[in-house]
Amino acid sequence: MTQSKQQTSSQPRAIRKILIANRGAIARRIVRACNELGLESVVVHTSVDAHAPYIDEASEAHALKGLRPADSYLDQEQLLGIARSSGADAVHPGYGFLSENAGFAQRVIDAGLTFIGPDPVWLERMGDKVNARRIMAEQGMPIFDGSDFITDLATAREIALTIGFPLVVKPSGGGGGMGMQVVDHIEALEAALTQAQTVAAAAFGSSDVYLERWIPQPRHIEYQILADEHGNAMHLYERECSVQRRHQKLIEESPAPGIEAAVLRKQAERGAEICAQLGYNNVGTLETLYSDGGSGFLEMNTRIQVEHGVTEEVTGVDLVQQQILLAAGGRLPEPAELSGHAIEVRLYAEDSQTLMPSTGVLRIFQPPQLFGVRVETGYQQGQEVSPYYDALLAKIIAKGRTREQAIGRAVVALQAFTVQGVQTNAALLLRVLRDTDFLRGEIDTGMVARILRTGERIPAL
């Protein structure tokens, strides 16, 4: 645990009733945390989500008008209106949707409610990737060579030559790899800039982009941070999240195989120290890229992550409960030991071979119940998987005393999970879990793309 010199004296705020501004697995996860803490929960849902299992598990459910995210789970007016009318005293934004929207967080606070997340100032500072890089670099976190905002082609060319090729053009306001363009040589820079700016403007409402050195075949390593409002911060070790498709995570595990624990601890501790120094609060994740050439800070996620369950399994710390307790002005939990190994596989409604999303009604949906296996899902049998929201059907989190045992349990859980009505990526997940490189812990972010590029037929379940 790290403590900064400045102490803020904030009064504990009572939280009794939480509006959950989200859907799917995370909405259900937050309802569970509320029930465990003896708090009331209010969920919202669109008409296609009206049969989600958490509707009955929550204290109250309210229908949203509209279907598309912009008209429903992103509609601040509707959400704040329900928060007021239901008498909620706090809002949990989950992940995605409005979770990192500083404007929304501020409106929640201005309405006299508690926002369960960091102070809006952190959503704003870290949401701008160029700014986040600057803040972290100033605090001594290693970063890869990169640029400030690119304003014109001439400057871009100049900076690109100093960084060297290949490099990557990234939207500053973005995330999830959207709009990223890898550039191999200077002639391709202009086209890549235009393309990245177009996507950035359409997706994030800002065409700001920056350049960064491209690390071929890196590993994605991230550090879980917890921070209270009294100047303290701690880490809950790392997660290895290199198995990705389209820059989106597919498999996550903790601890990270094949990297010396001392190296990882040093980074995690540095991250916690920086967060304490900055006065960051609630939970956050420091994402980094790791390669033989060193490691560099990528971005900070100022919310609970999809893959938080992996950390919960190896530390015993309930991150969602902690978010609520910290938002109520509570102090950090006791430091946690790292115990065993946990691995999460994300079951998506998408084809294993083509990765094309698949929609439909879940005619059969039977998650397994097995020793050492936890399933987080916002779906149940008979429910519709619509094209409006993301394709995540369930997270399967397997725990073992060793990595091998955790992987074995994940394999069996995937085989025992029956889904009919939509295509799933279960076959692809199994293919990766049985990959010889993966089993040796030799993973990098290009792994899934390489498997799919060979044209190899992914064996059916």
Add this chain to the structure above:
Amino acid sequence: MAKQDVESEVTGNVWKVLKSVGDSVSEGEVIMILESMKMEIPVEAPGAGTLTQVLVEPEEQVEEDQVVAIIES
């Protein structure tokens, strides 16, 4: 002149139409981008030719296997 249907592989919404009627396209060239489950799904020309019809507009919902454009070669 051989007509070729351009079909959507997924259920989703039209995000952007990148080509116009009269444009010549080569095989694999992206004609439009659909959005489904927060993913951008490009619709590519199944063969080379001239785009003679674009049957959908941005924001419009499309079904799997729906014909969204026609190419003649």
